[in-house]
Amino acid sequence: MGICPVCNGFMNVALPCPSCSGSMENSGREADLYDDYSPYMPIDQMKLEDGYPADFLEEECPHLFICPRCGTSKMFFIKE
Template identity: 80%
Template sequence: MGMCPICNGFRNVTLPCASCSGSMENSGREADFYDDYSPYMPIDQMKLEDGYPADYAEEECPHLFKCPSCGASQVFLIKE
């Protein structure tokens, strides 16, 4: 099992917004937004249920990024 460099604070990532070219900011793991208890579920279990078929096998962590300028959001898979 890999370790996500963003979740573990090893790296910060800002990505360009496809809508306005601003800087998107990390809002956390996408699975944390599913319901009130999802942040407390085991990460590997959530990966099996999150709708991204390759994230578990490829050791990727889906993160939600949001643009503070225009409000656009997008999920990026971060390599663990």
């Protein structure tokens, strides 16, 4: 099992918005936003249930990024 450098604060990611070229902000792991208990579930279990087969097999962490300027949201996979 890999360790996500963004979740663990080892690096910050600044991504340009595909709609307005503003700077998108990391809103955290996508699976943490499913419900109130999702952040407390084992990460590997959530990876099997989140609908992204590559995140478990290729050790990638899906993060939701949102542009504060235009509201565009996009999923990016961070290599663990």
